[in-house]
Amino acid sequence: MSRLKHILMSYVFIVNKTKGSNLGNADVADSFFSRFKGLMMVKSLKRGLILKLPSQRSRRASGIHMFFMRIPLDIIFTDSEKKVVDKVTLDPWATYTPIAPAKYIIELEKGKLAESNTEIGDELDFSCESL
Numbered sequence: 504m505s506r507l508k509h510i511l512m513s514y515v516f517i518v519n520k521t522k523g524s525n526l527g528n529a530d531v532a533d534s535f536f537s538r539f540k541g542l543m544m545v546k547s548l549k550r551g552l553i554l555k556l557p558s559q560r561s562r563r564a565s566g567i568h569m570f571f572m573r574i575p576l577d578i579i580f581t582d583s584e585k586k587v588v589d590k591v592t593l594d595p596w597a598t599y600t601p602i603a604p605a606k607y608i609i610e611l612e613k614g615k616l617a618e619s620n621t622e623i624g625d626e627l628d629f630s631c632e633s634l
Contacts (some may be wrong), residue, residue, distance in 0.1 A: 511631060514529070515529055515530075515629045515630065517551070518627065518628045518629070519619050519626075520626045520627065521625040524618075524619035526551070526579075526609070526621065527551055527611065527612075527615065529550050529610075529611070531555060532555065540610035547610075548592060548611075550612055551615070552610045553607055553629065554580055554610070555607050556608065558606075559604065560606070561604055562601060562602070562604045563599060564604075565601050565603075565605040566598065566599060566606065567593075567598070568595050569594065569595050570596060570599070572596070573575075574613070575593060575594045575611075575613040576591050576592070576593055576610045576611060576613060577590070577611045577612065577613050578592070578593055578599065578610055578611075579611070579616070579621060580605035580607075580608055581606060581627055582606055583587060583606040585626060586625070587621060587626075588597065589603060589605070590621060597616055601615060609627075
């Protein structure tokens with residue numbers, strides 16, 4: 504059962520507390536395997552994905568790639584206090600290094616950043632037992 508726990512992801516609801524807007528639902532990837540697989544090869548997005556990074560990650564180690572992705576994504580980088588430190592929209596096969604280290608990387612359907620008016624400095628809220 505413990506091995507299965509590392510493969511399955513938890514499910515959360517994300518809110519921009521600063522703007523009072525809804526960013527939608529997301530799964531939580533908190534194991535090496537779940538972070539590695541991420542959203543690769545996904546054709547459409549039912550829910551976003553929150554990548555929980557190990558502690559003490561540098562700015563460069565918080566970078567992401569869109570290799571083997573089939574859809575563009577809005578990406579939000581937050582610190583351990585869930586404050587937005589960077590955001591970007593990426594197309595498949597792109598790479599990106601955030602301007603500051605991140606504890607959480609939130610991958611959402613393209614358009615969610617504009618829809619929610621999420622900006623650097625905003626405070627987000629999402630909670631889960633495994634976070």
